Amino acid sequence: xxxxxxxxxxxxxxxxxxxxxxxxxxxxxxxxxxxxxxxxxxxxxxxxxxxxxxxxxxxxxxxxxxxxxxxxxxxxxxxxxxxxxxxxxxxxxxxxxxxxxxxxxxxxxxxxxxxxxxxxxxxxxxxxxxxxxxxxxxxxxxxxxxxxxxxxxxxxxxxxxxxxxxxxxxxxxxxxxxxxxxxxxxxxxxxxxxxxxxxxxxxxxxxxxxxxxxxxxxxxxxxxxxxxxxxx
Numbered sequence: 001x002x003x004x005x006x007x008x009x010x011x012x013x014x015x016x017x018x019x020x021x022x023x024x025x026x027x028x029x030x031x032x033x034x035x036x037x038x039x040x041x042x043x044x045x046x047x048x049x050x051x052x053x054x055x056x057x058x059x060x061x062x063x064x065x066x067x068x069x070x071x072x073x074x075x076x077x078x079x080x081x082x083x084x085x086x087x088x089x090x091x092x093x094x095x096x097x098x099x100x101x102x103x104x105x106x107x108x109x110x111x112x113x114x115x116x117x118x119x120x121x122x123x124x125x126x127x128x129x130x131x132x133x134x135x136x137x138x139x140x141x142x143x144x145x146x147x148x149x150x151x152x153x154x155x156x157x158x159x160x161x162x163x164x165x166x167x168x169x170x171x172x173x174x175x176x177x178x179x180x181x182x183x184x185x186x187x188x189x190x191x192x193x194x195x196x197x198x199x200x201x202x203x204x205x206x207x208x209x210x211x212x213x214x215x216x217x218x219x220x221x222x223x224x225x226x227x228x229x230x231x232x
Contacts (some may be wrong), residue, residue: 009033009051010118013043014058014084023056026111027118039064040069052079053122056114059085059096069101074100078176078184080121082114083181094217113184132170136230139212141169148211157212160185161204168218168228175226 010027010064014020015038024034035050037043040061047055055073059066070081082103083096093104102121103112134141136152143166157165163185168176176184181199205218215231 006051008030008032008122009035010056011035011037011043011046011050011052012056013040013066014056014060015039015062016058022111023114027176030115040064040066040072043069044072045160047073047077047079054080054082054118055100056082056118057125058086059087063231067095070096070099070101074180077082078180082117082121086115090111123160134166136169136172136217139217139231141173147162148208150212153211155207157204158200158208160200161207164201165208165218166229169213172228172230175221175224175227180225195217 008031010032012020012023013036016025017038020036020038027034035046035052037046038061040063043055043057046052046176057066057070061069066085068081069120073079073081080099080102082105083101084107085092085096086107087231088106096104103117105117105133132143134143138146140149142149146159146162148157148162148165156190164181165186167181178197178201181201201218210213212231216232217228219227219229221227
């Protein structure tokens, strides 16, 4: 028997109660589970302890700027973020996306448009990831067949090790912390799984280095995390 598909869960961060009521009504009808936060402090608490698929974030919050909150969220989370704002100027859109936002929706907007944008930004997990082939010189990471090869030689990676490598390789030269790696793959709080993830990252790096004849594609950035760097 197939496993029942999990209900998508989004967090709406906005202090406009009437607007949030409308968003919640629409997304609930569309099959989402909706959580709400009127302040940045409440939003951060929810993000740290609740498994989320996407955050819809207003730029103007009563306790802090939405852009600043986005930067805080990006310190330990890779959850997709869709900005809501009455600011239509290009500089505001650029600022939001530069800080790590995935999309920017200007008010007023249609609920259907917002829903479509949220759905487009929610990243599938595990085996539901879209098939793709990442090529970096002789290194090939085939997400569809879940195969890693170097000059035609296929490596032996455990499922979680492959997921970690594929995630990092999708964003070359971008540094990810343990929390962001975990969240990017499973989109849930890390909890007590940090030690296990550390061991998996170490094992993946060792196998990759051996497969690639000593080439180091994964580097440690002190006090920040890991980065995938394409080799010439």
